Amino acid sequence: AGITSHAHPRPHQALAFVTHSLAWGSFRAISSSITLASASSVGDLPTALNEGGKGGTCRSFSGVPLHSDSNSNNMVDPSKGSDAAVSSWRQRITLLTQKEAQAIDEELMGTPGFTVDQLMELAGLSVASAIHDFLAQPTRSASILILCGPGNNGGDGLVAARHLYHFGYRPVVVYPKRPARPLFTNLVKQCEDLGIHVGGDMPEDIEANFDCVVDALFGFGTAGPLRAPFGEMMQVLSKLTTPIVSVDIPSGWDVEAGDLYGTGFTPDALVSLTAPKKCAALFRGRHYLGGRFVPPGLQHQYGLDALPAYPGTCQCVEIEGWDEEGGDEGDKDRDGRGREDPKDRESTSRGRPSASPASALTPASTPEFVVVWITAPDAKEASALAERLVESDLAACVNIVPRVDSVYKWEGKVERNGEVLLMAKTRASLVPELSAFVTKHHSYDVPETIAAGIVGGGPEYLKWVRESTREPADGRDTG
Ligand SMILES: NC(=O)C1=CN([C@@H]2O[C@H](COP(=O)(O)OP(=O)(O)OC[C@H]3O[C@@H](n4cnc5c(N)ncnc54)[C@H](O)[C@@H]3O)[C@@H](O)[C@H]2O)[C@@H](O)CC1
Ligand SMILES: [K+]
Structure with a gap:
């Protein structure tokens, strides 16, 4: 569920939804053959996804760029470290x-x-x-x-x-x-x-x-x-x-x-x-x-x-x-x-x-492709958004699930809403741009866009996803 008024997205809400969706048998009905990362590895997506992937920002890798200095935004954040x-x-x-x-x-x-x-x-x-x-x-x-x-x-x-x-x-x-x-x-x-x-x-x-x-x-x-x-x-x-x-x-x-x-x-x-x-x-x-x-x-x-x-x-x-x-x-x-x-x-x-x-x-294996879940209030908005995403090569394909029931807490009360779910197949490196695009064109102030890594799939289908989407705007495939 997205958030319709000035409020911060609540991470537990998104997480619950991912877990639910992964267990959702009808997911296999998607015509493409893809495998999703387990819910626990969703948090392991590259920093480009987690932190917005600003131009020039280092994604989660263990090397540091050459010629970086302590002032560079390429430097990693020591607070995130662990000896392990x-x-x-x-x-x-x-x-x-x-x-x-x-x-x-x-x-x-x-x-x-x-x-x-x-x-x-x-x-x-x-x-x-x-x-x-x-x-x-x-x-x-x-x-x-x-x-x-x-x-x-x-x-x-x-x-x-x-x-x-x-x-x-x-x-x-x-x-x-x-x-x-x-x-x-x-x-x-x-x-x-x-x-x-x-x-x-x-x-x-x-x-x-x-x-x-x-x-x-x-x-x-x-x-x-x-x-x-x-x-x-x-x-x-x-x-x-x-x-x-x-x-x-x-x-x-x-x-x-x-x-x-x-x-x-x-x-x-x-x-x-x-x-x-x-x-x-x-x-x-x-x-x-x-x-x-x-x-x-x-x-x-x-x-x-x-x-x-x-x-x-x-x-x-x-x-x-x-x-x-x-x-x-x-x-x-x-x-x-x-x-x-x-x-x-x-x-x-x-x-x-x-x-x-x-x-x-750093994930054990950084996915090149992801499925991004986006919820929308109704079919008309969902359909327009899906077309825009595909037109702008930000997604190769968007599946529209006409009705999902979203249960979440809002101002202390359990709420239930009927929504429409979009599932966009795209490059992991495009997630920051895709999120910004959705936020711009969505009627919610803070729409839900969450990505789950694709860890396998039909080679021809994945090749098609690559060919049907564009390079990230800074020309660097950080996926
Ligand atoms: N795809 C890649 O990773 C690339 C690799 N390149 C380089 O190419 C190297 C591999 O090149 P090569 O296949 O030519 O192999 P090497 O450069 O390791 O050596 C092959 C040569 O060494 C001789 N030789 C083998 N064992 C010997 C021994 N015990 N005593 C004396 N001579 C011996 C062979 O007769 C042959 O002339 C890589 O290690 C890398 O440095 C780059 O040039 C280009 C891209
Ligand atoms: K050598």
């Missing part, structure tokens, strides 16, 4: 197996038709952005040693070298095994044209000459212990005190099992591309997510919905709290090598919260 939310990180985020990572790569180049060059460019840009964040207030002339391997991980490193040059850093590339394919020879040429040195051997005295080392040797294509000359390179890396950032996985690690071959290599930061791989569970340090190119459909297909969203124009997000969990072997190795804890070095000086407390609101 932070400590359950590894359970929340889907970690990819080697096969899944390869399958996503193939899919991206299949249906969405990305070329490897496109993906590599975005991956390398993410890596460069993460390094810039990791170095926190760097002297722009910082020297960065970038070690590139023979596959696409190495290609990401070459792209990152170029972007880091344009950001104002001084990159130097080591590229011992260079494939003859034009993709790679062009990337080398682009670096050399900028005056970036691309050599074949590890330089002398890395600690004295470089502020940061980038490990772009091997990614999810690695199999077995590293062969020469890479095994030797890893031995050097394992002993360095210079901060090291690994691209996609720490090189020499098994994609799933971690440091299976005992390299002892523990980078200070990791930039996972597309999604963290299983070995990331064994990594302790600053953990970034990059590769802002995965379409929502693919994200859903691989269960990647709980990954942090990229706010605004950020090319990467930091998954906060990755270095704070447990005190296992990863911490021991790093401390044993005498490195400064990157958390101490970075987080406090940048005024970040020590963890991202809004993760308390």
Whole structure:
């Protein structure tokens, strides 16, 4: 029931209605096949839904946007935090197996038709952005040693070298095994044209000459212990005190099992591309997510919905709290090598919260689509509203239930009203706009608009819902 006079909506009233509706057998009569989240998970919808999703506002994700500061409205509200939310990180985020990572790569180049060059460019840009964040207030002339391997991980490193040059850093590339394919020879040429040195051997005295080392040797294509000359390179890396950032996985690690071959290599930061791989569970340090190119459909297909969203124009997000969990072997190795804890070095000086407390609101799986219940006083108003919603692409379809009885308390008395119920199928990211639209066109001052997440359904039907609705007004699909 909506509220017809100047009064505040009463949450218990809405909740009771949701519970009731979920138990309502005739719901299955809707022609589309969809499954709703249980009533208890309705409160887990993204903050965009809960808090109105104002432009630029962070939704409930556990990474904080890069370059945010304490004044930014992207910062999360520490009052919403809980340690439990932070400590359950590894359970929340889907970690990819080697096969899944390869399958996503193939899919991206299949249906969405990305070329490897496109993906590599975005991956390398993410890596460069993460390094810039990791170095926190760097002297722009910082020297960065970038070690590139023979596959696409190495290609990401070459792209990152170029972007880091344009950001104002001084990159130097080591590229011992260079494939003859034009993709790679062009990337080398682009670096050399900028005056970036691309050599074949590890330089002398890395600690004295470089502020940061980038490990772009091997990614999810690695199999077995590293062969020469890479095994030797890893031995050097394992002993360095210079901060090291690994691209996609720490090189020499098994994609799933971690440091299976005992390299002892523990980078200070990791930039996972597309999604963290299983070995990331064994990594302790600053953990970034990059590769802002995965379409929502693919994200859903691989269960990647709980990954942090990229706010605004950020090319990467930091998954906060990755270095704070447990005190296992990863911490021991790093401390044993005498490195400064990157958390101490970075987080406090940048005024970040020590963890991202809004993760308390992060659902295990953020729905892309929702059903929004809206009540109206009569059939005429309901019908006009339904047409308006569909016309403006705010809903793909609206079902009208001609009569529902709503029971609620009003000024201390139990009331009963006949109303008409609208059920709109739409994108979760459109809920703030849809609510505002309904409020504008509704005769109640505070109409009821409540959303329940759709956790599954016919793929073709859901595809149709996506195609029949528009992007949110700020152009960012926060769903
Ligand atoms: N969809 C994605 O997530 C994207 C991934 N990209 C990058 O591509 C990477 C995967 O690329 P690749 O499949 O080329 O794999 P890698 O770059 O991990 O390495 C493959 C190369 O390493 C060699 N190799 C494998 N095991 C070895 C060993 N034990 N010793 C010595 N050499 C060994 C192989 O012969 C091959 O030349 C990802 O990790 C990521 O960095 C990006 O470029 C673009 C998009
Ligand atoms: K790597």
